[in-house]
Amino acid sequence: MKNRSLVSIDDFSKEEIIRILDLAGEFEAQPVRRLLEGKVIATLFFEPSTRTRLSFESAINRLGGKIVGFADSSISSVTKGETLHDTIRMVNSYCDLIVMRHPYEGSARYASEIATVPVINAGDGANQHPTQTLLDLYSIRKTQDTLENLNVFMVGDLKYGRTVHSLLMAMANWNTTFNFISPEELRMPDEFKIYLDNAGLKYYEHLDFSDIISKADIIYMTRVQKERFSDPIEYEKVKNIYVLKNNMLRNTKSNMRILHPLPRVNEIHTDVDANPKAYYFEQAQNGVYTRQAILCTLLGLN
């Protein structure tokens, strides 16, 4: 996998995904290893994403690598009208690997064609965010001891949420049963249901929370964003339906864990935080180990 880019989750095979998760486990056991000594990593955030950027920078720092880049395109040459093509050509000569977040979809694929160093897609518009998917997989495997035959519930904005789309496609490798809970306006798009049909996997759609969550191994929560609704009244109607509260977890399975890509707003009540089934902050921590594993894999340093 050396010198390859990670743009889309399906760039990696099932076996390659497993290898990265195994390596992430090694970094969890021993996070500080100076494997990136002498390496320079560019972190290009054409749109701000504090969480993802800090996670990457933490991973790079723990590996002893140095960082160049920007956190916001308003302070870079992009404001002077430089094309993505030229920015990547230039940065390519300054570093050993590029991590980039960009508002346009397909930008990371394009950058990976221009660059001679590996490119890691840290989010291209509403398209892909594969390192999030890998850390989600790591969190699921760690909490369930397996990825096989799980019952995964996805809740909230299933229409625009790229994290649920990528996770769905990845989990389809392991005979997952899916349950989708969302308002009518934000249902899982047909293309992903067709994807599951073709894979021969079962999925069920629900409009609200019910006792059905007692079957869940994983509840993957997402934010229902106001700007996704054409009618603000519709938003007001649904915004409180998809809130997970501690008392709703009474009949859930003991192995069940709640994940969320964060940031959360109100969709998980703070009274859930103290419940051992809440796993979203550990999930964010797993992001650092997973990104350490991805960086080392793409640079051939494992």
Added chain:
Amino acid sequence: MKEAKQKLVVSAIQNGTVIDHVPAKNLFKVIQILGLDHIENQITFGTNLESKKLGRKAIIKISDRFFEDDDINRIALVAPEAKLNIIRDYAVVEKKVVQVPDYISGIAKCMNPKCITNFEHVTTRFRVVSKKNVSLKCLYCEKITSQENLQII
């Protein structure tokens, strides 16, 4: 009788390629895709000719020009039923049909307004996910552009 008239409208060529059964409305797209507006060869074409299959068809005759299959398949998006006759010394020596290729580069526009190909000078690239009712998956933004939203660059 009709055959004779058509031959009169679009006169025969001695050597070259005849592209028949082009949908009349896409004649100029075919010309553009094959770059016929930039070559020096003698070209004659007729359009809005009657066709049982297409309603109204167009026909293009290009003298002294022969196409590679890869070239000709590029018109599949706009003229999927097109038939080619290769002419040598006024006789048809070979017939070809166009085939929708597996990958398409640089002909169609991605319909996703947020796709990078609509912001920078990137040659569009697609995987053809459906050949019957042509549907293209952008290799950049991974969104699908379907037949009804298909725009030729």
